[in-house]
Amino acid sequence: MQDVRDALYIGHRSDGTLTRRPMSPHLQVYRFRLSMFLSIANRAAGVAAAAGSVLGVCWLNAASKGPESFKKVQKVTRNPLGKLALAGWTLALVYHFVAGLRHLAWDAGYRFEKKEINEDGPVAVGVTVGATLVLLASIFGVAACRSRKKKKAS
Amino acid sequence: MNASHTPRIDVMRSQLGRARGLGSAKTGVDHWWLERMSAVALVPLSGWFVLQVLRLAGAEQQDVVEWGGKPANASMLLALMVLTFYHMQLGLQVIIDDYVHGKAHLPASLLLKGAALLIGLFAVIAVLKLALAPSTKAGA
Structure with a gap:
């Protein structure tokens, strides 16, 4: 035994002889649970939200630079692929927000029993999907109305 | 692990010494706490942001300038x-703490801090430029 940490892996068999205990088992030995997916999804959503925020800063920068830079950004935001990216960013932000509220509740000592966590998981999924759809419909709806109004005016 | 291999304990170290070496790093609470507090502050700010996005969806550059000038x-x-x-x-x-181990941890952390600082500064300057630009309304 070279490393002091190995001491923690040494255990006793029932007959008293020493044994090397197994390391923690890997993901594939566990049955799939919604809570484990929601946990890693929160982290993934945080990373995606961060990446989208960087693009959001680019939008802000283009707006402050002038009409020509802003037109370039509009080419992205009005492109179907750009819209898909915006939808993905929205989904990531909404889920990270919902999961964050759950974390704040857990930290305050609420809804942290196993039963409650399993009850809240599907609710979190429903709220995320619903809020994302409503938000996207409103954003694209408002944008469409605005461009129609502008066409009428010109 | 080889099943026939019988381990030996040859580290003469007390349980207390072992626990001390592996115990709390004495820091980390502030990191955890600031993460929660920034999250709490971001809840109302996100609500405000959603309202502004709905106001600005499909907006032209002069709308954004007027909005940011307030x-x-x-x-x-x-x-x-x-x-x-x-x-x-x-x-x-x-x-990074969870997945990057060994020598790569420090450069990865520094890279992240530098990138976050620069992007944050970039965002702040863009907002200030919008905010402090001469009002387009006044002259017209």
Whole structure:
């Protein structure tokens, strides 16, 4: 035994002889649970939200630079692929927000029993999907109305 | 692990000494706490942000300039930018702590901090430029 940490892996068999205990088992030995997916999804959503925020800063920068830079950004935001990216960013932000509220509740000592966590998981999924759809419909709806109004005016 | 291999304990170290070496790092609570506090602050700021997105969806550049020129909007936007990138840095640092080990940990952490700081500064300057630009309405 070279490393002091190995001491923690040494255990006793029932007959008293020493044994090397197994390391923690890997993901594939566990049955799939919604809570484990929601946990890693929160982290993934945080990373995606961060990446989208960087693009959001680019939008802000283009707006402050002038009409020509802003037109370039509009080419992205009005492109179907750009819209898909915006939808993905929205989904990531909404889920990270919902999961964050759950974390704040857990930290305050609420809804942290196993039963409650399993009850809240599907609710979190429903709220995320619903809020994302409503938000996207409103954003694209408002944008469409605005461009129609502008066409009428010109 | 080879089943026939019988381990031996040859580290003569007390349980207490072992626990001390592996115990709490005595820091980390502030990181955890600041992550929660920035999250709490971001809850109302996100609500405000959603309303502004709905106001600005499909907007042209002059609409954005007019919107960003209002001190209330610029202040909220500054708070949102600073807290977002601060919270982002705290969260991504935890991911680095979890998955990057050994010598790569320090450069990865520094790279993240530098990138978060620069992007945050970039966002702040963009907001300030919008906020402090001469009002387009006044002259016209």
